[in-house]
Amino acid sequence: xxxxxxxxxxxxxxxxxxxxxxxxxxxxxxxxxxxxxxxxxxxxxxxxxxxxxxxxxxxxxxxxxxxxxxxxxxxxxxxxxxxxxxxxxxxxxxxxxxxxxxxxxxxxxxxxxxxxxxxxxxxxxxxxxxxxxxxxxxxxxxxxxxxxxxxxxxxxxxxxxxxxxxxxxxxxxxxxxxxxxxxxxxxxxxxxxxxxxxxxxxxxxxxxxxxxxxxxxxxxxxxxxxxxxxxxxxxxxxxxxxxxxxxxxxxxxxxxxxxxxxxxx
Numbered sequence: 065x066x067x068x069x070x071x072x073x074x075x076x077x078x079x080x081x082x083x084x085x086x087x088x089x090x091x092x093x094x095x096x097x098x099x100x101x102x103x104x105x106x107x108x109x110x111x112x113x114x115x116x117x118x119x120x121x122x123x124x125x126x127x128x129x130x131x132x133x134x135x136x137x138x139x140x141x142x143x144x145x146x147x148x149x150x151x152x153x154x155x156x157x158x159x160x161x162x163x164x165x166x167x168x169x170x171x172x173x174x175x176x177x178x179x180x181x182x183x184x185x186x187x188x189x190x191x192x193x194x195x196x197x198x199x200x201x202x203x204x205x206x207x208x209x210x211x212x213x214x215x216x217x218x219x220x221x222x223x224x225x226x227x228x229x230x231x232x233x234x235x236x237x238x239x240x241x242x243x244x245x246x247x248x249x250x251x252x253x254x255x256x257x258x259x260x261x262x263x264x265x266x267x268x269x270x271x272x273x274x275x276x277x278x279x280x281x282x283x284x285x286x287x288x289x290x291x292x293x294x295x296x297x298x299x300x301x302x303x304x305x306x307x308x309x310x311x312x313x314x315x316x317x318x319x320x321x322x323x324x325x326x327x328x329x
Contacts, residue, residue, distance in 0.1 A: 170201070
C-alpha cells in the first residue's frame with residue numbers, strides 16, 4: 065500500500081485528552097498519517113479549567129525531534145501550544161532548516177477553551193516574528209489574529225506565511241465563515257453555525273487534519289475545505305450543549321465504528 069505521511073506534532077500534553085498532542089495524534093491517525101508527537105510543554109487541566117503549564121526541558125524535546133528525524137523525513141509539522149516565548153524561539157530555530165521540505169502548520173495557542181491560560185504578549189510577538197516566516201499555513205481564530213497581527217491577515221502574509229486561514233468560529237450569526245488568504249487569492253468556507261456549546265480541541269483537530277492533507281500533497285484550499293467539512297460533521301454529532309455548560313471533547317469514536325467492525329470480522 066501507499067506509505068503513510070509522517071507528521072511531526074509539537075505542542076502540549078493535555079491530561080484530560082481533549083486537546084494538545086494527544087488529540088493531534090488521534091486526528092493524524094484517523095486521517096491515515098503516522099503521528100509523531102513531541103511535547104514541548106506539560107499542562108495541568110481538565111474540563112473545569114486550566115491550572116498550569118510548565119515547559120519540557122529543551123534538551124529533551126530537541127533530542128526527541130532528532131530521534132524522529134533519524135527515522136526519516138517528515139512531510140508536515142503541526143505546531144500547537146508552545147507555552148512561552150522562550151520555547152517558541154527555540155522551536156523556530158529548530159524548524160527553520162525543515163521549512164522548505166515539510167509543510168509547517170502554525171496553530172497559535174494564546175488561551176484555553178476551559179479558561180485560565182493567558183501567556184505574556186511576548187509569545188504573540190514571537191509567533192509573528194519567528195514562526196510566521198516558516199508557516200505554510202497559519203490558522204488563527206479571530207482573537208488570536210487580533211493579538212498576533214492586529215486582526216489583519218495581510219500582515220501575516222507580509223511576515224512570510226504562505227497562507228492564512230482565519231477561523232470564524234468565534235464570530236456570531238447564522239453562518240460560520242473561515243477565510244483563507246493565499247498568494248493573491250481568497251477563499252471563503254461557509255458552514256452553518258452549530259449550537260453545540262463549548263467544545264475542546266477543535267482548533268487542534270482542524271490544524272492537524274489540514275497538516276495531514278498538506279503532507280499528502282493537497283493544496284491549501286482543498287486541504288482547508290475538506291478538513292473543515294470533516295470537523296463540521298463531527299461537531300454535528302454532538303447535538304445540543306451539555307446541561308452543565310462545561311466544554312465537551314470531540315466525539316472521536318463517531319468516525320471509528322465502521323472501521324473497527326470491518327477489521328473484527
